[in-house]
Amino acid sequence: MSVPLRQQADIALYILRQKLAGNKRYPLVLMLEPLFRCNLACIGCGKIDYPAEILNQRLSVEDCLKAVDECGAPVVSIPGGEPLLHHEMPQIVEGIIARKKYVYLCTNALLLDKKMDQYTPSPYFAWSIHLDGGREDHDRAVNKEGVYDRAESAIRAALAKGFRVNINCTLFNTASPERMAEFFDHMMDIGVSAITLSPGYAYERAADQEHFLTRTATKNLFRSLFRLGRERVQQGKPKWRFSQSSLYMDYLAGNQTYRCTPWGNPTRNVFGWQRPCYLLGEEFVPTFKELMETTDWDRYGTGRYEKCANCMVHCGYEPSAAEDALHRPWKALGVRLRGPRTEGPFSPDLDLSQQRPAEYVFETRVRQALTQIENPKGPLGRT
Template sequence: MRYPIGFMMAQARHRAKMEKAGITRYPTVLMLEPLYTCNLACIGCSVERHTGKLKDRLSVETCLKAVDDCGAPIVNLCGGEPTLYPELKELIEGLFARDKYVILCTNALKLDTKVFGVIPPDPRLFIMIHLDGLRETHDYVCNRAGVFDKAVEMMKRAAELGYYVYINTTVYKETSVEEVEALCKLVDELKAQGILVSPGYEYESVERDIFLTREQIHEKFRQIRSFAGKYKVCATPIFLEFAAGLRELPCSPWSTVNYTPMGWKSPCYLIGERYIPDWETFWNTTNWEYWESRLDPRCQNCKMHSGFEHSAVTEAMKTLKGKLQLAAWSLK
């Protein structure tokens, strides 16, 4: 199967519960950033995500309140670098106690000291390792030599220890399609569970010209789509069609909400027009209809997985053909 059965059933139950209640907008994933501290300063990363101080991190209690407030079944621990969060074990245990699935999104540099032997493997814990290309490209994007080799070493160790392991690849100008396919093959070689591939988002605070234009996204993802079916690519078929410019989708910014050391980031994980301390104000005052429309200039080149995968699944569920295609993809 593309994902463990429990993970897929948790999402399906959540969607069914919302639909039964007549709710059309609801979070499916919480992007939880307990800290902005990071041990890398990747060239494609928004500046605040690698300049934060450890003393400004969120408490476990505050993190868990955000989890309870939004109600999403999946929590993506990101940042910053979550393995630097001193209370990581306590936080993950609190998430498991709430029956949440946890995606630990990491550069892998500290997995051997902060996770292995500290937080045991669990079917609800997925380790998502950031690899944006092969050695030369990834180390360039991370702005440090040796990061690729360390990440691959940690992937091997994680798989041997029994963790669920995934690769997260953001495609930049420097990322060749051949490298993306090589990473897909690496998933199989290392006996990992899959690879998530998404175009990079053009953060305003990033000075280097590393991001793809809309046309470049389409060109690269048409090639990626041509071989995606041979590998454990986690993006759904309709999302890949969207990334390849073969169909349009509205954004679902409310499906992947973001809680940070500065509060709830509005409107989405990528654009921070404002930061709001409490959930009710964030949820009820954000103009979701406007951001769904993608009329804002900052949305024009965005085809990030976080904003559109929910829309892709919703589109698939509208027809019998779409449902069968999604089911076949999930079971493959």
């Protein structure tokens, strides 16, 4: 089971409570980024291009748990940067689990062997290991040889200790469906619980701007992958377990038309609560309430904002698929049973002709953050 039944039931109950309370917008997954510092420099990463003063900032245990309480989402994903560089990460994870929230601790696994014993297996805890493919693809994506082998060895060690281990896999236009299929087979063979799959977001600060997928390329790539997955099952190989919903996978294959739901995965990092989403840091506010109540959500998403044009990433579109599944459970069940459609025309895409042009705010944000680091009164980076 890619997402354990207990977790699915707790999330369903949470959504039901939100609906009964009449909440139109509510978070599903808190993206908690306690630091931006990383021990790798992946070519598609848009999170690490900051001056040292910002990379040296950390959210404290207290900041992190306050964010978890403010937000109330049933799932907390901890990306970064590299979270295992944060010395208080075990206490942060412990505090979140004590609140009965499901934690995904994302890591590139370079420090996992050394730090694993600071954590305990729990139904509320899973490692989410960054692996963008097999040895050749991953080492190229992270721009360093030998990282794949260390990650696989750490995955095996974590599984042997009884941890739930997922992998998170970002795809670029260099991905070969056949190589990825072999990689997924291998991950299933070694016992990984689930794969979280996403097309790479075209971060404006990423070192490599050439290999991000366009919308059409994303849909074609995912159709090829799903076709190969089906063929493998027919050959008697294990079915790939994905952590995402059937309708989100169907969306990636070009069979659904969704608007983005950026509030579904709100992000708290060293600058504050990030507006509008995990991928775009256009503005920052000090409280979750302010984020939810003062963001003009209609300004963001594909068709509305140029920076969103090619985005099909799960942090924006998985909550849209979840909402669709809630209203049309039979449709979700159908896709779950037969898999995403891999032939025929794509669903109509959103019109991009009226999107507002991109605003480039990075330099301003960095300047403001540095000023606040020098004069640390008030929340970091408030704009």
